[in-house]
Amino acid sequence: MKNIQLAVIPGDGIGKEVVPEALRVLDTLSEVHGGLKFDAIHYPWSSDYYAEHGEMMPKDGLDQLRQSDAIFLGAIGDPSIVADHISLNGLLLKIRREFEQVINVRPAKQIKGIVSPLGNPRDFDIMIVRENSEGEYSSSGGRVHNGEDEIVIQNAVFTKKGVSRVMEYAFQLAEQRSGHVTSATKSNGIVHSMPFWDEVFSEVSEKHSNIPTNSEHIDALSAFFVTKPHTLDVVVASNLFGDILSDLGAAIMGSIGIAPAGNINLNGKYPSMFEPVHGSAPDIYGKGIANPIGQIWTAKMMLDHFGEPEMGNVLLEAIESSLEAGIKTADIGGHSNTKEVTDAIIARIKK
Amino acid sequence: MKNIQLAVIPGDGIGKEVVPEALRVLDTLSEVHGGLKFDAIHYPWSSDYYAEHGEMMPKDGLDQLRQSDAIFLGAIGDPSIVADHISLNGLLLKIRREFEQVINVRPAKQIKGIVSPLGNPRDFDIMIVRENSEGEYSSSGGRVHNGEDEIVIQNAVFTKKGVSRVMEYAFQLAEQRSGHVTSATKSNGIVHSMPFWDEVFSEVSEKHSNIPTNSEHIDALSAFFVTKPHTLDVVVASNLFGDILSDLGAAIMGSIGIAPAGNINLNGKYPSMFEPVHGSAPDIYGKGIANPIGQIWTAKMMLDHFGEPEMGNVLLEAIESSLEAGIKTADIGGHSNTKEVTDAIIARIKK
Ligand SMILES: CC(C)[C@H](C(=O)O)[C@@H](O)C(=O)O
Numbered sequence: 195m196k197n198i199q200l201a202v203i204p205g206d207g208i209g210k211e212v213v214p215e216a217l218r219v220l221d222t223l224s225e226v227h228g229g230l231k232f233d234a235i236h237y238p239w240s241s242d243y244y245a246e247h248g249e250m251m252p253k254d255g256l257d258q259l260r261q262s263d264a265i266f267l268g269a270i271g272d273p274s275i276v277a278d279h280i281s282l283n284g285l286l287l288k289i290r291r292e293f294e295q296v297i298n299v300r301p302a303k304q305i306k307g308i309v310s311p312l313g314n315p316r317d318f319d320i321m322i323v324r325e326n327s328e329g330e331y332s333s334s335g336g337r338v339h340n341g342e343d344e345i346v347i348q349n350a351v352f353t354k355k356g357v358s359r360v361m362e363y364a365f366q367l368a369e370q371r372s373g374h375v376t377s378a379t380k381s382n383g384i385v386h387s388m389p390f391w392d393e394v395f396s397e398v399s400e401k402h403s404n405i406p407t408n409s410e411h412i413d414a415l416s417a418f419f420v421t422k423p424h425t426l427d428v429v430v431a432s433n434l435f436g437d438i439l440s441d442l443g444a445a446i447m448g449s450i451g452i453a454p455a456g457n458i459n460l461n462g463k464y465p466s467m468f469e470p471v472h473g474s475a476p477d478i479y480g481k482g483i484a485n486p487i488g489q490i491w492t493a494k495m496m497l498d499h500f501g502e503p504e505m506g507n508v509l510l511e512a513i514e515s516s517l518e519a520g521i522k523t524a525d526i527g528g529h530s531n532t533k534e535v536t537d538a539i540i541a542r543i544k545k
Numbered sequence: 546m547k548n549i550q551l552a553v554i555p556g557d558g559i560g561k562e563v564v565p566e567a568l569r570v571l572d573t574l575s576e577v578h579g580g581l582k583f584d585a586i587h588y589p590w591s592s593d594y595y596a597e598h599g600e601m602m603p604k605d606g607l608d609q610l611r612q613s614d615a616i617f618l619g620a621i622g623d624p625s626i627v628a629d630h631i632s633l634n635g636l637l638l639k640i641r642r643e644f645e646q647v648i649n650v651r652p653a654k655q656i657k658g659i660v661s662p663l664g665n666p667r668d669f670d671i672m673i674v675r676e677n678s679e680g681e682y683s684s685s686g687g688r689v690h691n692g693e694d695e696i697v698i699q700n701a702v703f704t705k706k707g708v709s710r711v712m713e714y715a716f717q718l719a720e721q722r723s724g725h726v727t728s729a730t731k732s733n734g735i736v737h738s739m740p741f742w743d744e745v746f747s748e749v750s751e752k753h754s755n756i757p758t759n760s761e762h763i764d765a766l767s768a769f770f771v772t773k774p775h776t777l778d779v780v781v782a783s784n785l786f787g788d789i790l791s792d793l794g795a796a797i798m799g800s801i802g803i804a805p806a807g808n809i810n811l812n813g814k815y816p817s818m819f820e821p822v823h824g825s826a827p828d829i830y831g832k833g834i835a836n837p838i839g840q841i842w843t844a845k846m847m848l849d850h851f852g853e854p855e856m857g858n859v860l861l862e863a864i865e866s867s868l869e870a871g872i873k874t875a876d877i878g879g880h881s882n883t884k885e886v887t888d889a890i891i892a893r894i895k896k
């Protein structure tokens with residue numbers, strides 16, 4: 195049994211409800227199947243923490259996290275306490291940046307037991323590989339203040355290093371999956387960064403000449419998520435385009451409540467961070483009805499990450515089997531609550 | 546009968562097939578219903594023109610167009626002859642920019658006779674109002690060339706003038722429709738331009754306090770186009786976000802082949818330009834199977850623009866009725882060709 199030191203940050207809202215459930219599932223998996231055991235250390239950093247301390251995490255917060263093998267995050271943001279850009283930049287985006295989690299991986303896969311808004315052909319299995327450190331999310335820019343003539347500049351910054359490493363990651367993933375890579379571009383309208391993106395894509399794809407590729411403008415590609423998602427495999431995208439495509443991916447899966455994500459540190463210097471795609475959902479927090487599957491599926495990504503895909507598959511099968519038995523939260527058309535869904539998944543793991 | 550001087554640019558690929566069909570429909574409408582008559586002057590500017598003359602349109606091209614009341618465009622782009630960024634910047638984007646067509650309006654409306662990939666509840670009717678002159682589509686930016694350390698900067702430029710006028714337009718449209726306005730933002734991740742966008746949205750919405758508003762991040766909003774499009778009415782978006790949302794809108798309508806668009810000049814100095822959302826589709830060009838409805842619906846937008854909504858409605862009803870009779874091109878699951886679809890629409894107008 196390998197022990198994994200896991201820093202757990204439930205965060206805000208439903209994060210506080212679904213994280214403990216996912217940990218219950220992980221514990222059961224370890225008991226039943228061995229392999230990995232997660233030793234959780236909890237950090238109460240959140241908007242509540244901000245209310246008390248005036249910051250989202252302590253000054254030495256990153257140092258406290260640094261020694262862990264991975265970070266398991268719920269959701270961040272409670273606008274009734276602190277503005278989103280402060281809470282996000284003070285915790286979520288700060289960890290992504292400081293821990294050089296330069297890649298964000300987000301599967302969009304139709305699973306058994308959930309009807310996609312596109313009907314239920316159960317035929318798409320996409321991996322969105324999002325650049326997570328630069329591009330359109332840059333703090334460079336500013337305003338020229340003169341009233342009615344005000345001009346605001348926002349700089350997007352793309353580097354050879356940043357773009358090639360995310361593409362390299364995408365091609366390696368496609369190799370593992372015997373798949374192909376689609377690049378999200380917009381070089382017909384955005385004339386500096388996107389032609390550069392295309393160039394690097396050509397360069398990296400030459401190194402992987404066995405992998406089929408295509409390049410689609412983000413407008414058309416977004417439409418393909420609706421009209422022909424089954425034709426997509428690995429999709430590599432900039433920070434902003436990956437953000438948009440992964441919410442679209444969650445939408446066609448049937449609910450943002452089930453979509454998982456991993457923020458990957460590549461150089462081994464810092465822990466990677468796993469978090470569901472959904473947010474803190476203040477509107478449903480406290481009712482015990484949040485869908486725990488996003489957080490539980492995120493745990494599966496962590497198992498894959500630590501080289502235990504078999505445990506991960508047991509987990510995904512348990513999720514699918516309990517969904518097929520109709521044990522679902524309201525967001526996917528069911529009547530079960532958070533705990534009942536988790537219990538059903540745990541029962542199936544124990545079988 | 547009012548005469549409209551119409552500059553017609555069929556352009557490339559299927560543009561050359563669908564534009565004449567839409568003009569046939571307009572002629573019939575004028576004969577049968579009076580109101581407006583379109584006097585078409587054809588301009589052969591296109592990639593073929595480029596092959597012969599080394600430019601997409603003559604030096605005095607804009608001057609030739611200037612006197613017309615409107616421009617009716619098919620589609621631009623034939624990458625086998627000239628790179629997209631050259632053909633687009635040499636014609637489509639040039640006209641949008643030079644003729645100060647600062648707003649791009651694109652309806653996404655479920656119509657009778659077409660099954661949306663989301664099923665067929667026939668319950669969404671969205672107007673996407675896209676900023677068409679600035680924002681992310683800016684020529685400002687460049688490269689620092691040093692090999693592996695190369696850095697590329699892309700500037701997005703937002704002005705008070707540009708942002709407030711597109712929002713003003715959106716609110717006026719919402720007033721006409723007794724609707725509400727949703728703003729597409731991403732101020733939680735993009736920290737200069739998007740908080741500014743939000744500020745201007747608040748300002749303009751205060752002037753229209755009777756119109757309900759909300760603001761959604763582009764990732765979530767893209768998902769809403771899939772999960773709850775019926776909750777949206779007027780959506781106001783930046784150049785890039787509007788581009789993405791309008792392709793998504795076309796996707797949920799059932800085919801990009803039916804979606805129309807108008808590029809609106811607000812100050813009355815130059816003609817507005819009407820063009821379908823689809824491109825030149827070289828893969829199906831020459832087969833006579835292109836869906837003419839995008840171009841024909843674009844003609845309806847032109848009728849609305851010139852104050853003849855009744856003619857526009859006759860046209861839309863004719864489109865819906867022939868679709869309900871199953872007269873459809875292949876992209877929407879039918880077996881009819883371009884001409885048959887047009888004939889069916891014309892026959893219904895004559896009834
Ligand atoms: C061809 C391209 C530059 C254009 C755009 O992005 O504006 C197109 O996608 C559109 O939406 O009209």
Ligand SMILES: CC(C)[C@H](C(=O)O)[C@@H](O)C(=O)O
Nearest residue numbers: 282287437440471733734764
């Ligand atoms: C909260 C926000 C800044 C974040 C992002 O855009 O990265 C979120 O949408 C996500 O995708 O994780």
